[in-house]
Amino acid sequence: MSSTNDPFGDVRFTTSPPTVQAPAPAGAAPSHPGGRNLAALIIGCLLILPGLGLLLGGAGLGITYAVARDSAGYLTFSMPDLSSSSPALTAEDAVVATSSDVPSWVLDRMEFDVRLTARPLEPGRRVFLGIAPAGSLSTYLSGVAHDQVVGISDPRSGGQRTAVLQATPGANRAPAPTSQTFWTAVATGPGQQQLTWRVTGGQWAAVIMNADGSSGVAVASSIGVRAGFLLPMAFIMLGLGFVVAGVAVALIIVGASGSRPSSYTRPPGSPTPVPSAAAGPGGPTAMTTAMTTATPMSMRAGVPVQAPPPTGEPVAWSSHPRAMSPVALDARLDEPLSRWLWLVKWFLAIPHFIVLGFLWMAFSVVSVVAFFAILFTGRYPRGLFAFNVGVLQWSWRVSYYCGNGGLGTDRYPPFSLGPEPDYPARLDIAYPERLSRGLVLVKWWLLAIPHYIILGLLLGGGGWAWGRTTNSGARIDTYGWSVLGLLVAIAGFSLLFTARYPRALFDLVIGLNRWVYRVVAYAALMTDVYPPFQLDEGGSEVPLAPPSPLPSQVAPPVPADRTEPPRQVDG
Structure with a gap:
């Protein structure tokens, strides 16, 4: 191990070969949380992610509700152009599906509305939009060819989104949808058509067809949703997020800090630690040191340690020391x-x-x-x-x-x-x-x-x-x-x-x-010392400030009529 003159203001020993950590003095804080503190830290870490998720989700939901709605209160999502050579395009699982045991008042309180808009890509076509019970629509299209929209592709490297269709073979023509009576909500006619529907409990599906039931459906479409529960849900998520994140932060602080003693007391009779030079092969382990003229003794093997006083009295630490x-x-x-x-x-x-x-x-x-x-x-x-x-x-x-x-x-x-x-x-x-x-x-x-x-x-x-x-x-x-x-x-x-x-x-x-x-x-597993939540600014890693003198260590004032005799210096 070789010493080098430190241009930053003190003398340090470099790690060649690697240095070892100095043993913590008796009474010093542990280098890593333990016991209950470790349990608090782990629980806090597990809670911080859902807490932040609730906060970010609530904030995003609230911002979306505030700025992304149109004049009618709908959040609109554009769909890629839909095209099929069959008589019908269906969305059987994309509308809403609720269990039969869900009370109807739940959806009524949610005030959830769906708006489906479609415009035929071929001029002169009459388009038909319909929402019906899933079972009734399945019976109507039994034996008729149709394509079901099962997803939307999302290219990572640009390009256009496309609809993912699942084809069902069958006849090339369906009975005219306008003649059927099972529809819950319909919209039909030339040009762009818009259908709105208040969601209720049950299994529902949507369909886009030509009004006469012929093959060849091609439309540009969009889906809009309006929900009265979004704003209350945003506030609920924010409230829960603040509570969970607050508890998590408190547990992390308790777990990371541990029980830090406010002062350090050296047991009476214990030897005063002295930094040693590098030992040769087979000798005692050397400790990295950092020495300044302002600090009588400061041992540092990666951890700055102030030298305790020669008595068993506590040390008055500086108010904002650098982290160990x-x-x-x-x-x-x-x-x-x-x-x-x-x-x-x-x-x-x-x-x-x-x-x-x-x-x-x-x-x-x-x-x-x-x-x-x-x-x-x-x-x-x-x-x-x-x-x-x-x-x-x-x-x-x-x-x-x-x-x-x-x-x-x-x-x-x-x-x-x-x-x-x-x-x-x-x-x-x-x-x-x-x-x-x-x-x-x-x-x-x-x-x-x-x-x-x-x-x-x-x-x-x-x-x-x-x-x-x-x-x-x-x-x-x-x-x-x-x-x-x-x-x-x-x-x-x-x-x-x-x-x-x-x-x-x-x-x-x-x-x-x-x-x-x-x-x-x-x-990277190179230390067990938990990183401090502390921003130690400045370019140089300096030792801790020397301890402030205690009242018992302050020398009494010398009387004015008493002077110290001059000291003799040998040789």
């Missing part, structure tokens, strides 16, 4: 920066992107191997750990140069899996001697869900907008965005026009990236 984490992410703003180079850095970094693509595939394979190693032995193989740390270090340097890492340097990143202490973007993850064999089964997917949700909002999101097509149909346009990408873009334009990188913006971007890499290390 085995993941150390440092960045130095490498000024002056070019005004325009950030516009082409992504192109210059293409060789890195190619190499990293293969490295991340190897990262995934190594993580799977490590999963089973931890599950059966409780240890992360050192060689595999060093490789995955190297991939993350390489990725962080490239990201800092040209991506969401911040554009904070113009120095081209080296092609290296090593720590590269001279580069202005560095990453270190303390090697854990032991890992929980039980947590490896749930931490990377279940316990990390709250962080995935937060980072999903920061690193990528989406939105939608309602629009209308030229034939009065509806469509949903989607778009994506990234909060972190937007912040980095703002920094880039600031460089372009002012040649300055706003310091506050730099601190925020690095803090967000620090959160990201803490979660990545946890999800």
Whole structure:
């Protein structure tokens, strides 16, 4: 293990070979929630998804109800052109089907209306629209050829939607539908026809035909629905969503925080911990240290630890210390920066992107191997750990140069899996001697869900907008965005026009990236220390502030008439 002079303001020891985590002092908070706290965290993670689903569903339903209805209160959905060489097009399962034991007042209270519109594509044709009991329509079309609409195709790469039809063979002509008496609702005539129907209980089906029952049906159609229950349902979903999400967030906070002691007391008589240098082969395990002249002692093997006082008295901690984490992410703003180079850095970094693509595939394979190693032995193989740390270090340097890492340097990143202490973007993850064999089964997917949700909002999101097509149909346009990408873009334009990188913006971007890499290390099984819900801004991972002196530790004032004799200095 070799020490390097830290340009960020302190001295750190790099991980070569990988460092080990310092043992937590007696009385310190556990590194991972346990017992009841772990149960609360798991329950909270299970509740957060349905809670968010209810919130988003209720909000979407309310917005749709408010802005997407036409003047008659209908939500209109355009259908692709329907064409059949048979006498009839049916929608036997697409209208409504309710069980016979559903009380009729349920549908009456819902106030659910259906509007079916059809326009013949061949001029001069008389079109017929009808809704009837499913059994009566089936009897009417028995022995008559007809096509049933069973779905609508949705091409992923553009193109037109088409109706998926299921053909039933039979006669090429049906008795004129206008002469039948079993219809519940009908509309017939030349040109566009519109049928409206208040839904009631039962099994119902719809049909589109030529008015004379002849073959060859071709129409442009749309379906509209109007439901009085949509707005109350939106409010109910929002209310339930707030309750479920609120309970979930409370459980997650309780489970993630655990029982954190407000002060740390060193047992009387216990030895004062002293950082040791790297031991040789067979010697004691070395601890990564970070020492400053302002802090008498600060041990850090991925976790910054303040030195306790020599007595058993409690320590007064600083009000907002940095989170204790085995993941150390440092960045130095490498000024002056070019005004325009950030516009082409992504192109210059293409060789890195190619190499990293293969490295991340190897990262995934190594993580799977490590999963089973931890599950059966409780240890992360050192060689595999060093490789995955190297991939993350390489990725962080490239990201800092040209991506969401911040554009904070113009120095081209080296092609290296090593720590590269001279580069202005560095990453270190303390090697854990032991890992929980039980947590490896749930931490990377279940316990990390709250962080995935937060980072999903920061690193990528989406939105939608309602629009209308030229034939009065509806469509949903989607778009994506990234909060972190937007912040980095703002920094880039600031460089372009002012040649300055706003310091506050730099601190925020690095803090967000620090959160990201803490979660990545946890999800990649490289630590059992749960990522803190804390945004540690700033480029440098610094030790915690020295403890504030307690009243009992403050020296009494020296009387004015008393002076200290000068000290003699030997040699």
